Amino acid sequence: MSHPSPGAILKAVSKGRGGIHVAHNKLTADCETVRMPVPETVLLPMQQHIGAPCTPTVKKGDHVDVGQVIGDSDKYVSAPIHASVSGTVTAVADTKLPNGRIAPAVTIRSDGQMTLWEGLEPPQVTNKQELIAAIRASGLVGLGGAGFPSHVKLNTPEDKPIDTLIVNAAECEPYITVDYRECLENSWNIMGAVYTLADLLDLKNVIIAVEDNKPEAIRVLQAIADDDNDRGDVVKLMTLRSRYPQGAEKMMVLSATGRKVPAGGLPADVGCIVMNVASAAFISRYLKTGKPLTSRSVTVSGDCIKNPMNVRVPIGTIVSEIIDFCGGFTEEPYKILSGGPMMGQALVSTNVPLLKSNNAVLAFSKRSAGLKAQRDCIRCGRCHAACPMGLIPTQIVKYAAKRDAEELARLGVSVCMECGSCAFSCPANEPLVQHMRLAKEIMREAGVK
Amino acid sequence: MMNEATKLTVSASPHVKGEATVTGIMFDVIIALCPAAIASVAIFGLRAALVLAVCIGSCVAFEYLSRWIMKKHSTIGDLSAVVTGVLLAFNLPASIPLWMCVIGSFVAIVIVKQLFGGIGQNFANPAITARIVLLVSFASAMTNFPAPKTPDAVTSATPLATLSDIYRSGDIAGQLSLYRAADKIPSFFNMFFGVRQGCMGEVCAVALLIGAAYLLIRRVIKITIPLAYIGTVAVFMLIASRFDLAFTAYELLGGGLILGAFFMATDYATSPVTTKGKLVFGVGCGILTAVIRLYGSLPEGVSYSILLMNIACPLIEKLTAPAYFGFVKKKKEPKEPKEKKEEKPKKDKAAEPAEDVKPAEPEAQPAAEPAEKAAEPETPTEETVAPPEEKPEAEPEAPAAETADEEKPAEPEEAPVKEKEEQPAAETKAGGDGE
Numbered sequence A: 001m002s003h004p005s006p007g008a009i010l011k012a013v014s015k016g017r018g019g020i021h022v023a024h025n026k027l028t029a030d031c032e033t034v035r036m037p038v039p040e041t042v043l044l045p046m047q048q049h050i051g052a053p054c055t056p057t058v059k060k061g062d063h064v065d066v067g068q069v070i071g072d073s074d075k076y077v078s079a080p081i082h083a084s085v086s087g088t089v090t091a092v093a094d095t096k097l098p099n100g101r102i103a104p105a106v107t108i109r110s111d112g113q114m115t116l117w118e119g120l121e122p123p124q125v126t127n128k129q130e131l132i133a134a135i136r137a138s139g140l141v142g143l144g145g146a147g148f149p150s151h152v153k154l155n156t157p158e159d160k161p162i163d164t165l166i167v168n169a170a171e172c173e174p175y176i177t178v179d180y181r182e183c184l185e186n187s188w189n190i191m192g193a194v195y196t197l198a199d200l201l202d203l204k205n206v207i208i209a210v211e212d213n214k215p216e217a218i219r220v221l222q223a224i225a226d227d228d229n230d231r232g233d234v235v236k237l238m239t240l241r242s243r244y245p246q247g248a249e250k251m252m253v254l255s256a257t258g259r260k261v262p263a264g265g266l267p268a269d270v271g272c273i274v275m276n277v278a279s280a281a282f283i284s285r286y287l288k289t290g291k292p293l294t295s296r297s298v299t300v301s302g303d304c305i306k307n308p309m310n311v312r313v314p315i316g317t318i319v320s321e322i323i324d325f326c327g328g329f330t331e332e333p334y335k336i337l338s339g340g341p342m343m344g345q346a347l348v349s350t351n352v353p354l355l356k357s358n359n360a361v362l363a364f365s366k367r368s369a370g371l372k373a374q375r376d377c378i379r380c381g382r383c384h385a386a387c388p389m390g391l392i393p394t395q396i397v398k399y400a401a402k403r404d405a406e407e408l409a410r411l412g413v414s415v416c417m418e419c420g421s422c423a424f425s426c427p428a429n430e431p432l433v434q435h436m437r438l439a440k441e442i443m444r445e446a447g448v449k
Numbered sequence B: 001m002m003n004e005a006t007k008l009t010v011s012a013s014p015h016v017k018g019e020a021t022v023t024g025i026m027f028d029v030i031i032a033l034c035p036a037a038i039a040s041v042a043i044f045g046l047r048a049a050l051v052l053a054v055c056i057g058s059c060v061a062f063e064y065l066s067r068w069i070m071k072k073h074s075t076i077g078d079l080s081a082v083v084t085g086v087l088l089a090f091n092l093p094a095s096i097p098l099w100m101c102v103i104g105s106f107v108a109i110v111i112v113k114q115l116f117g118g119i120g121q122n123f124a125n126p127a128i129t130a131r132i133v134l135l136v137s138f139a140s141a142m143t144n145f146p147a148p149k150t151p152d153a154v155t156s157a158t159p160l161a162t163l164s165d166i167y168r169s170g171d172i173a174g175q176l177s178l179y180r181a182a183d184k185i186p187s188f189f190n191m192f193f194g195v196r197q198g199c200m201g202e203v204c205a206v207a208l209l210i211g212a213a214y215l216l217i218r219r220v221i222k223i224t225i226p227l228a229y230i231g232t233v234a235v236f237m238l239i240a241s242r243f244d245l246a247f248t249a250y251e252l253l254g255g256g257l258i259l260g261a262f263f264m265a266t267d268y269a270t271s272p273v274t275t276k277g278k279l280v281f282g283v284g285c286g287i288l289t290a291v292i293r294l295y296g297s298l299p300e301g302v303s304y305s306i307l308l309m310n311i312a313c314p315l316i317e318k319l320t321a322p323a324y325f326g327f328v329k330k331k332k333e334p335k336e337p338k339e340k341k342e343e344k345p346k347k348d349k350a351a352e353p354a355e356d357v358k359p360a361e362p363e364a365q366p367a368a369e370p371a372e373k374a375a376e377p378e379t380p381t382e383e384t385v386a387p388p389e390e391k392p393e394a395e396p397e398a399p400a401a402e403t404a405d406e407e408k409p410a411e412p413e414e415a416p417v418k419e420k421e422e423q424p425a426a427e428t429k430a431g432g433d434g435e
């Protein structure tokens, strides 16, 4: 192993404010990712991303192979859906997504063969436009949880030159360890992606950001960053103080470059692209093999899971089957989350498919995730102190109750990223994130931006 | 494994919660008040314990009764009524008739707190308002301070009244040393340990500072308000006395400044939540206190200052609204990202009302920028501030002086408040002594 060259690690300047300490609870950090046996059926909703839903391109009875397109859209902000198992389409019907939305979905009964579709071949990529077209075809969306189509993110307008790519390996949500395992298990792919993107997008800096509580990942990533010292030292490693929400895009840009993304803007407005480390590794793998996004790693954890572990599953696998594969529950779960405890979504039922952007399935008992009695706000200001965006949630609650859209706009509600730091800190147990969503809704209705 | 009938709980994120609870915070405040409570009993005898007990008991009882009558869930469990009771007792002389304590509790809990909606909703500090009501109604009982139960106590006017005379005489240094030589004013040692006349809880500076240190370490309060408050008073007094250190030290230790700055001005409900707001609030309290003490007809002004700033608090919060992340002042820049997004036509129209809002507060914003910068470096201080047992006046002077200067132009609301303030001062003149 190469020694960390002195000064090669960028210590993130702590310019950000707010944030909270959350118990990390990374129970699965040392669990090598296990491949789950092929499920009998998968359910593939046509909307697994932010943007326009896809239209199914297969019908009941069709035979499909792994990687075959089964849904696409002619809209730009969208990502095609591929079959994740080989087998027969048994249904094309509307289904309810974990977030409550209804979308058409394709059910495939697996033949157990996992035959690759013969049309798959590595894309020819020599410039930015080809790269973007290839990434769209791969169906990649942000694997860190947001689910924003990656090609849209990379296709920055000409008038906004990008000089910095930030590879986000911070993984600041408690429990989740998929990105961490990605760093340890797929460092070659991460390295490949970093170089490819740096060349094709003509970047001056690639910064791999990781929280300082993951020494193993730092060691591996350091090696990647050191490896290009002779190529002009484009790639750097940056360690971040482990503090939630360090992994949020805007926080990341601030720590890495000192630039502040304007309210309502994107990292591209300040010359940055932020990409999740697993997404980056996927790009590299895709460019080599041409196999689109049909499976992903997911952390199955929480105090109700018998054997917490990281599993690689075909997309569309039913959540309850994944849980069963991990030994099922130790006790009756009180809450099951798709995603992390800070920003994840509580599931109504485990009979839902795993989507492209789901990085975790967590099951909690009442002990650890029980709701606490709500009291009156005491105006202690902890929510404001915790908010990385500098918002004043307690006042936002007040004006949301009055439905005063103008005041809400003045208070900057629209920059709230629903990270949950405020609600975490609130001694009165106010459901502040819910209030934030309500406030945004009020502004939307009033047409105030 | 899991049968479908299992009911899963669905709620908004986040799904984990931090440790802080309202009861826990109030409990910390009670712990922080204990040293001063013990000191008050040690200094003024068991009568002080009786006053404390009556205040706490009646506050809790009124809290329970008013919630019960209003058919709202009981809130005595959050312990905030206990805190109010202790603070009220701290603001009374130990010799006060007990029925007056009950009236004070009634004002604090029923009128100031519960009629406005309970914890967090009151516009003014309950204990301070109650004290002022009692002061106006029962001036002599409220200003008749018993002597400390110690042999070497100075029995004369309160130190602040003496200081007021000294200031008026013009020859501060000379007069002060005369008074000290003649034992007409307590020694520094007695001032620090509370062997002097005054309200029950305000006399023992050392006990209050121990409690304040606890609150800071537990992060129940931030240092901003006390620092700005005491710092501003210190600067004022230094200038007014032409840099007479002894006079300034007496002013800082005398009266209810330490109690007020750490325990009353930091009340969550009635002080701003933002750092900048806290600075303005603290400096405002400091200016008012200094002005009342030096030029008003009362020797003491802590209660009035805090009450007035409580009332100004919503205005301060509005004028000092901090820039949120990525806030852009000019119209130019926020437009760019808007144009970038796809729903361009809709958004441009929608942007117009927003732009009307922004120019509406240009005064607050530009002034806000430097103040924010001044405020930020303070944050580390508040974390390392562990030993505030050392006299706070020694250090704060320098930073407070800076902030005071910077803050002044930023508070247009200051001027009218100051003038208004002199009227209530005049009313209680008859009582002769707010102390």
Ligand code: SF4
Pocket: A376, A377, A378, A379, A380, A381, A382, A383, A384, A393, A394, A422, A425, A426, A427, A428, A429, A430, A432
């Ligand atoms: S943290 Fe909770 S109690 Fe404190 S001000 Fe914010 S909303 Fe109110």
Ligand code: SF4
Pocket: A386, A387, A388, A389, A390, A391, A393, A415, A416, A417, A418, A419, A420, A421, A422, A423, A432, A433, A436
């Ligand atoms: S959820 Fe929104 S308001 Fe709350 S801390 Fe996060 S960004 Fe701030």
